[in-house]
Amino acid sequence: MFASVKRLFKSTAFRLSMIAASLFALSSLIMLGYIYYATVISALNQVDRDLQDELEELVTVYHKLGPDELNKIIIVRMLQPGSDMKYVYEYRGQPTGNLNTQPTFTDKKEWNLVKQINEFRNTPSRKFTYQVDEFRGDEKTTTTHRARGQFRQISDEAKLFIARDVEPIMAPAERVRRALFVSVALALSLGVLSGIIMSRRFSRRIGAFNRLAKDVRDGDLKKRIKRNNSGDELDILAEHLNSMLDHIDRLMQAMRYAGDSIAHDLRSPLTRLRTRLENAGSEIEDEAARDALLSASQDAGELLRTFDSVLRIARLEAGERREMLVELDPKPLLDDIAELYEPSCEDAGLDFALEIVGKHKIRADRGLLSQAVSNLVENAIKYTPRGGAITLRLRKISSGRTEISVTDTGLGIPLEDRQRVKERFVRLEKSRTKQGSGLGLSLVEAIADLHRAEFELSDGPGDAKSELPGLRAALIFPKFQRS
């Protein structure tokens, strides 16, 4: 569950649709914010300005016409039909007004006009709530209305508070605010949902591309992606990919053909050269000349063999022969190799041991695997001085995979050279004196790759007498799976 959520968050499609959803949410936030401002904030500002004007007007009345006149004007205005203005006018402790319930200020519990006036002299306008009694027949309902009001101490004896009910403005504001939250929440959740759906769809199609890439990398150049012919970007990508693979396949075939032709064209004259030398060698009477001709013919043979190995490695690397791998038990194969090389080891003064632990099954080609193991054993024989030991071992390693290893007590390979020796024609300095083409381990590597096996080189057990590190060359096969 957690892993799948993590995978979802990693998916490009999901991220993109999350970004789109966020942008959508943001734009609706801005849009509704503007509507809110236009309908509510500016209306409230207008109310505040009206209150201010009204207050100034009344104060002017007080100063010009006196407190009684003001009282009269206030009463007239209070009685005007449809007016939602509220007045509280106090003159010498005598109040007049139509705010018949106690107003509640959000931050003050007590209504004390004098105190409020003193405290909020400088504030232009305050919001508060008050109770309104409404009668429908005999039933009385009390609702709380919101209002804005302003104080003014006109003189030592006169105080004035005027207010306006803003409930008609605030009610739609509430709706706008709610719409705002709903739309943002909706945008986000729709975004997540479409993100999930999109990323599913997208990753299914991208998954097909990834599988194709993997198959091609593993050497199956015949694989193509199935198009849905919708003409969208992915479909076009699939078309391009398919035609690219067709092209690569054609090139590979051309190369292979060229390779075969080169093999044919170059090997035939080389063969002739060798036959010529051989024939000349067998006809000539002079001993020295014959030896020279025969060794020249052997050199030509060596050249041809190297050429052959390079072609072989190239073909193995193309992975063409992977379908030839079959299910087999490596034991008899190793028995044969052991039987083949045991006498050679004995002649070279080396102890040879074959250790087989457990039952095994791997997917392999007998000929190729035999060649790889034989290369490793021959290497071990070549680089282990007399008195050493070679062990050919078949066992299961911890992960349940099968390992075939050749361990010797010979010269070993320094850590920094272990990757390099698997490359073609790489020979280490100390092995230059020995015969070889520098292709042996490359061939083993290519064969291992074909089998999807790992080819590992590490230090051997070491030899106390000769103080040589030894070498352990291991082929680790993937866990066997019935196909």
Next chain:
Amino acid sequence: MRILVVEDDEVAAEYVRKGLMEVGHVVDLAGDGELGLEMAKSADYDALILDRMLPKRDGLSLLTALREDGDTTPVLILSALGEVDHRVEGLRAGGDDYLAKPYSFTELLARVEAIGRRVDPSSVTTKLKAGDMEMDLLARTVTRAGKKILLQPREFRLLECLMRHAGKVVTRTMLLEKVWDYHFDPQTNVIDVHISRLRAKIDKEFDVPMLHTVRGAGYRLQD
């Protein structure tokens, strides 16, 4: 033996012909696939040496046509395509042996003589004989001059291969293929070591050695 060589490379064909004639074979040459098929059908050859890549008609199609015609002449296929899968293809098409270029003439000779002998009427043999050595394939026993020689299973097969081609050269590659079923060339003298062990068992106690090393070619068991 009367041998037909179908090879488009004239120089190579000429050398093969010269070499085979020197050891007493009668050789005809054909330069392309069509001519090769015609000649193979019109005369009775003991063996065919067939190049895979030929003008007009490729080697494998020639071979298939020949076999469909009921012709069982032993065929050695020559090719620059030395991979095992090609080898399998060649053998499946009805070839008797497969030799990848580059080959040495001795290798070619040894193989042609080996397949040429296969058509012996006594093809189902249970006993092999060479000089004073006898091999019983059923009882898995070997005697030389009436004296029993004990051999390991692999040594037995090695000797069997040599005895089947007694008097002829058998190359190291042939031994690896026929005795061990390996189609690659080891870099070391691994076959020589096995031969020397076999030699110690069959020659040591006798005055006349039977197992000879042929320089630059392979081994020969004296008939």
